[in-house]
Amino acid sequence: MREINLAKFVKGILALCLWLVGLQNCSLNSRQTKTLGDFSSQTVTVAKVGSKELVNMRQGVIAMNLSRIQMSGQQDGMPWYDDLDEKFDVRVVAIRLKALNTLLAYGSLLQALADTNPEKGINQATDRFIKQVKGLPKIQRSINDAQLSALAKAIQIIGINYMEERKKKAIRSILEISKPQIDFLCDKLADEFDHRKDGKLASQYLLTINNLFFTADDFYFDNKDQTKKEQALQAIQLANFHKERKNNYLLQISGAIHNLKKANAMLYKAFTQDSFDAKSLDDLVRNVQSLQEIQQILQK
Amino acid sequence: MPNFDMEIIEGDSDKPNAHTSIGAIIEHITTLRMQTRDRAARRELGLLYRKYSQLLQKKIDEVVDKDSQDYLKITGQLEKANESIQAAIAGTEQVANTLNFLTDAIQTITELAS
Numbered sequence: 099m100r101e102i103n104l105a106k107f108v109k110g111i112l113a114l115c116l117w118l119v120g121l122q123n124c125s126l127n128s129r130q131t132k133t134l135g136d137f138s139s140q141t142v143t144v145a146k147v148g149s150k151e152l153v154n155m156r157q158g159v160i161a162m163n164l165s166r167i168q169m170s171g172q173q174d175g176m177p178w179y180d181d182l183d184e185k186f187d188v189r190v191v192a193i194r195l196k197a198l199n200t201l202l203a204y205g206s207l208l209q210a211l212a213d214t215n216p217e218k219g220i221n222q223a224t225d226r227f228i229k230q231v232k233g234l235p236k237i238q239r240s241i242n243d244a245q246l247s248a249l250a251k252a253i254q255i256i257g258i259n260y261m262e263e264r265k266k267k268a269i270r271s272i273l274e275i276s277k278p279q280i281d282f283l284c285d286k287l288a289d290e291f292d293h294r295k296d297g298k299l300a301s302q303y304l305l306t307i308n309n310l311f312f313t314a315d316d317f318y319f320d321n322k323d324q325t326k327k328e329q330a331l332q333a334i335q336l337a338n339f340h341k342e343r344k345n346n347y348l349l350q351i352s353g354a355i356h357n358l359k360k361a362n363a364m365l366y367k368a369f370t371q372d373s374f375d376a377k378s379l380d381d382l383v384r385n386v387q388s389l390q391e392i393q394q395i396l397q398k
Numbered sequence: 399m400p401n402f403d404m405e406i407i408e409g410d411s412d413k414p415n416a417h418t419s420i421g422a423i424i425e426h427i428t429t430l431r432m433q434t435r436d437r438a439a440r441r442e443l444g445l446l447y448r449k450y451s452q453l454l455q456k457k458i459d460e461v462v463d464k465d466s467q468d469y470l471k472i473t474g475q476l477e478k479a480n481e482s483i484q485a486a487i488a489g490t491e492q493v494a495n496t497l498n499f500l501t502d503a504i505q506t507i508t509e510l511a512s
Contacts, residue, residue: 175452185462197469200476207483214487219494227501234508257493268486276479279472286465286472296419296454297461304421305454308428312447315432319440 124262125381126212126269133368134212134269137361141205144358145198147351148287152194155303155348156186158340162310165333169317169326176309185302194290194299197283204276211269216261217254224250224257248395255385270369277366284359291352293344300348307344310337420454 126134160182167179177184228250232243241249293300310333318330427450431443 175448185458190462190466193466193469193473197473200473200480203480204476204483207480207487211483211487211490214490216490216493219491220497223494223497223501227497227504230501230504230508234504253497257497261490261493264492265486265490268483268489272479272482272486275482276476279476279479282468282472283476286468293421294419296421297457298465299462301419301421301454302458302462305424305451305458308424308447309451311428311432312444319435 124259124266126262126266127368127372130266130269130368130372131212133361133365134208137358137365138205138209140354140358140361141202144287144351144355145202145205148198148291148355149195151291151348151351152191152198152299154343155299156183156191158343159184159186159303159306162306162336162340165336166310166313169329169333170313173313176313184306185299190299194287197287201280201283201287204280208269208272211265214265216265217258220254220257220261224253227253244395248392251388252392255388259385266369266372270372273366273369277362280362281359284355284362288352288355288359291348291355293348300344300352303340303344303348307337307340310334420450420457424450424454 163177163182163184166173166176170176172178228246232246289295290299292298293304295301314330314333314337317333318327321327321330424447427443427447431440431447434440434443
């Protein structure tokens with residue numbers, strides 16, 4: 099068996115270390131961490147509130163149609179008992195709920211990837227590796243404990259930085275592929291809550307509200323009976339409740355989804371226009387110092 | 399009797415751009431109708447309401463169905479992106495796995511050599 103040329107081995111390791119640590123900006127910078135956190139938390143809010151409100155809109159449409167039918171019976175051109183939910187049928191709502199949930203999963207997974215810390219696993223694996231190497235008979239004669247510890251530290255620095263760099267590259271690549279899809283979903287979903295966009299679910303909500311106003315007004319106008327007039331007033335109250343939600347709450351949700359699209363643009367920019375910041379500089383200085391110490395130990 | 403159709407389409411001069419959608423026209427007709435007790439005016443507004451509500455419902459039927467197809471397509475693509483992220487999360491253990499493999503290999507070779 100040939101003698102292990104330790105000096106050559108160490109030089110190789112250090113050259114690789116310097117290349118990995120010195121030439122690359124490995125870990126996520128503070129701007130990337132912040133924009134990712136913002137995007138992820140906004141997907142949670144939008145998905146939770148949006149899902150809840152889609153279901154509420156559907157229930158509101160059913161309640162308003164029931165109220166209208168109780169006053170007018172079957173009307174030409176208006177939905178009947180077999181179509182109380184109108185365009186809010188289960189399939190249509192389920193497709194949009196799935197889109198919101200997929201968006202939520204995307205935001206959460208991206209955050210989980212950014213939060214993954216390979217350090218613990220690498221440190222444990224390095225300790226095991228060094229113990230095994232230390233047990234080799236040729237190594238025992240050519241390298242002391244301090245040098246082995248320095249080697250372990252070098253492996254850890256290389257491993258962690260390599261994984262951080264890979265993680266960052268993975269996020270960048272995912273963002274490049276997914277940005278148009280996220281933008282598309284944000285535009286579509288924001289419009290679903292905006293009654294000013296004809297043809298979207300919020301405009302179905304608007305139409306049902308106005309159908310109820312229309313019928314209740316006729317019912318009030320055509321009846322002398324006090325009980326029926328009260329029934330009409332209750333229907334108008336119900337329509338007013340939903341009109342308020344449509345004009346205020348739903349538009350806020352639409353705005354929040356537009357903001358999510360902006361957060362996605364910021365996130366994309368942070369990863370595609372990578373830059374050094376104070377944190378990256380600190381990391382780099384710390385790594386270079388560690389490498390210098392390692393080099394000194396190994397040269398003894 | 400006022401020409402409601404023209405009034406509705408031209409809109410209220412105090413609220414510019416108030417009537418840019420069919421939905422806004424429908425809301426305006428509803429408000430006008432609830433404000434008048436004149437039977438002829440109510441009938442006229444009723445006809446207008448029917449016209450615009452049918453127009454809007456037709457548009458809703460078209461747009462919602464088309465959007466559903468788009469959602470299915472894009473959601474499917476995003477699910478694939480999510481799978482890539484999961485694979486990347488699993489890949490963060492790569493260095494540790496490689497070291498563990500090397501350690502096991504050294505151990506096996508040492509045992510075989512002794």
